[in-house]
Each structure stands twice: as C-alpha cells, then as structure tokens.
Amino acid sequence: MSDTSDPNPPPLEIHDLTVSYHKKPVLWGVDLEVPAGKLIGIVGPNGAGKSTLIKAAMGLMPLNSGWVKVFGEPVKKNLRRVGYVPQRESVDWDFPVSVMDVVLMGRYGRLGLMRRPTREDKDKARECLEKVKLLPYANRQISNLSGGQQQRVFLARALAQESDLYFMDEPFAGVDAATEASIIELLHELKEMGKTLMVVHHDLPTARSYFDMLLMLNMRVVAFGETSKVFTNELLQKTYGGRLTILSEVADAVRQAPSV
C-alpha cells in the first residue's frame, strides 16, 4: 500500500472492495493497484462484475466494504481526473441534443454553476470530434448516427473531459471492424500521453493483442498483470471455468495461448 505522502500515487488503488446487488455479492474482496500509463483490459465471463467494478471505482454504487482511491485521494475529490465511457445502451439516443452538445457535456465538470461552455470549450470539443473523425457530424441529432458513430461520440466526450484515468465500458460492443481499429488506435494514443485506461472487453482473442495488462475478473480478481504473463491456459480456465456458453470461445483463445 502506498503512503498518502507518495508524490506519485497510483491512478487507481482498490482495497478489499465488496459490492452486492440485491444482497448477492457481485464483487468480493477486490484488491488492486493500477500502475500509470497502461492500457488495461478487464475480462471475465458475464456477471463477473466487470461493469460493477468500474461503477464502484467511480463511486456510482454503494460499497459494502473496502475503499477506492484515485491518485491517492477518495474518488469524490479527484472526479475531474476520471473520464467515463458508459455502455452505449445506457442512454436514450432519441434525446434532443446534437453530437456537439454531447461532447460539450464532457467539459461541464470544469464549468461552474451558470457558466456556459466558452469558445475554448467549443474548440476543444471540435478537436476531440476531429480525433474520432466525426467533425462533419457535429450538428447532427444523435439519433441519426450508426452504432459505431454513437460509440465514437462517447469517446470524443471522454477525450473532452481531459482526464488522466479513463473507465470504458465495452467501447467495442456493436461496432464494425474499421471503427474498432480506429478506437484502439485512439486508446494507444491516449496511453502514449501518459493516461491510464481501464477497458471492459468481451472478446478474448483480441484482448490479447489490444492490452498491455489484463485484469481477469470473476467476482474476485483471478489475475492482474502483463498480458504476456497472465494470458495463460490455467488462468483463463480459472476465470471462465464452468461457463458453458463461452467455453468454445475460451477454448479457441486457449489454443493460441502458451501452455504453462
């Protein structure tokens, strides 16, 4: 555990975290210390608590036990350093706002009460839209976008937050191959800038090539480390064990994994 006076506290530190839904534990005794400047994949079977971990880390859900520190402080004190990309289905895409409005929301945390986004905020938003190649769509109503475009709007909004630690909940869900490639390129770019990214990911074969580190989750932390070290037959079995629906997918992934 790091000392509170540590000049470079880790982006995310979680100790003995337990979270439950309707009295059923979803996360149990999670301990985690995430190093800075890494692209980290969170993998695990359905119901393993991947999204819950993100929400709990951001203080979006009540904790049964344990604590979360973001850059050495309780998350509430450091919210501005945290960026969030929720699952695409979590919002109503018929909402009467334009692409630009949504990206500008990423700047709201920096604006005080009664403050309207300034010219700089708008420039920043345009720059972020350009990065995800959506600038020509800035004035579109958000319902007139494809799934991949919607996902990129969320990414642009997260970029506009200019955070140091990002939580992304399945940013690759339902996007086509070209979009997936452009998103992963963007994530690498962010990493090069020293940002820490924690990304919930469903697809094991790509997880191996996309991420520097993997967090294997199944209610507890099964493994957390360099992808090359933890992507092993034994740990994958341990993470996904007994889950019939994805066994074939795991088997494929395991076949490619070095055996121990």
Added chain:
Amino acid sequence: MNLIPEFDFQTVFAGPWTEDFSSYGWIMLMGFLVATACGLVGNYLILRRMALVGDAISHSVLPGIAVAFIVSNSRGSVAMFVGALVAGIVTTIIIETIHKRSRVKQDAAIGIAFTSLFALGVILISLYADKVDLDQECVLYGEIAFVPLQESVKFAGHEIGPVPVVRMGVVALVVVALLIVFYKELLVTSFDAGLAFSLGINATAVHYGLMSMLSVVVVSAFESVGAILVIAMLILPGATASLLSQRLPAIHLLTVLHGALSAVLGTHLGLWLECSIAGAMVVVGTGWFVLAWWVHLLCNASWFRRARQIRSEPDPAHALS
C-alpha cells in the same frame, strides 16, 4: 335539437379582446402562464421518462393541503403552499423508495404512491369536513373562469391583477430563471446520470430540485385551474414540441408557443361551446399535438427524407461510416 351552440363571432372572438378583455384577458394570461410553467418543467419529466410523476403529484398534494388546513386552521396560501410542497416531495420520496428498495417498477410505484396519498387526503377532508373548506371536486376540476373574480393584488397603490394570476406569473418567472441557471445540470443528469456523477454533478439533488419545482408549479396552478389542465399541460406542450424539433432550446420555445396558442384558442373554444374553459384549452392543446404528429409523419415520409438527405449529408470522404 342543436348539438353545437351557434357560432357568434362577436361573443366568441371579438368580445374577449374588446369589452370583455378585462376578464378574458386574465383568463387567457392565466392559461398561458400555467401552460408555460407546467410545459417547461414537463419537458424534463418527459426526457426523464417520468411524465406521470406530475400526474401523481397533482393528486397527492391533497392530503398535504388538508393537513395544512387542519394544523394552521386557515386558508392562508403560505400554509397551503408549504403543505402541498411537502406532500409533493414526500410523493417523490415514496416513489423512489418503493422503486429502489423493492422489485416494484417505477410506474407501479407511481400508481401506489399517488392513489394512497389521494385517498388519505379524501379521508382527511371527510373526517374534518367542518374545518376544511375544500372539496376534492375543486382540486380536480378547478375553474379558470373564476380567476378574474379573485381579489386583486395591490402594489404601491396600483392594482396589478388577480392573486392567482400574479402568483402564477411569479412562479413562471422563477421556473424560467431556474431552468436557465441549471440548464447544464438538468441536461446532463437527464441524459446520462452516470456521466453527471463522474463530472461531480449531484444527480440526486437535481432530481429533488426538479420535483420541488414541479410541486410548486402544480400547487400554484391547480387551485385556480384544476388538476386536469395542470396534468395536461405538463405533457402536451413538451410532447408536441418534441415531435417538431430535436433540439432542447427549440423544444422549450415551441413549448411556450404551444401554451400561448392553446390558452388563447382554448378560451375562444370554451366561449363558443359554452363549456369549461380549462377543458377547452386542453382540447385545443391536444389538437396541436395531433397536428404536430401529422407534420412529423409527413417529414418522415420516405420521399421527404430522401430530398432532405441529399442536401444535408456530410461528405462521406471525411468520415468513417
């Protein structure tokens, strides 16, 4: 037998703007103020998928008013206001609690909360009928036509206008001011509560703030115009506006326009049919909704869309699909 009263231009259209303006002017203004205040708050209820909470609050303020009468033993508007406001907030807390702490979904929770509170109000009023000068009929139906007959507010020797109109005017101004001040907060908490939280915006505080505002609007409106007009104007203007525009600022403006047109034409319709003016305003408001729906369907017709898309499609070379 004549089913529809004869149409007389003088009484129906010219009168309210000329010799009868001193009374019908107030009625139209009151209708407009109620529709504007309700409609603007209602826009956020619609966006948050809690349109029926307005319905619930407008019924469940009854026990609040009854208790306020019993406790304060007066028909003073301050006591009534506080009672209704507390009842309104209690309703939203009950709805939230039932919905979050049990498997009962929000719509059912709304149904439970307001029917039980309304029933409680009915019982309280019949138990203390001698003390409470109020009946549930009046709460439900009200009568906007009596507005000009109310006592007038005097300020610095000038008569400003009937008490309910002045009160509603103040409430409408406060609503507009609050919606401007908290525009960002209302927008982001309505769109994505998780993001709002991660930006450090307290979505719970915004929720209860909006619910308090709703309670104040409902309470200041319903005594004079009846719950039916209030409930209708919480939903109809916003629903109509959202069919015509997909930008929130434009939706707000269209909401106000809908309120004005419904209030004025509703008054004329009420005069023509010799019926409840509040009811006529709602009917006209529904008429605008149907018209907007028709326009919306027309705009979404395939030939119209195709013609528009050719003009507005961004250059595909600049964007990934």
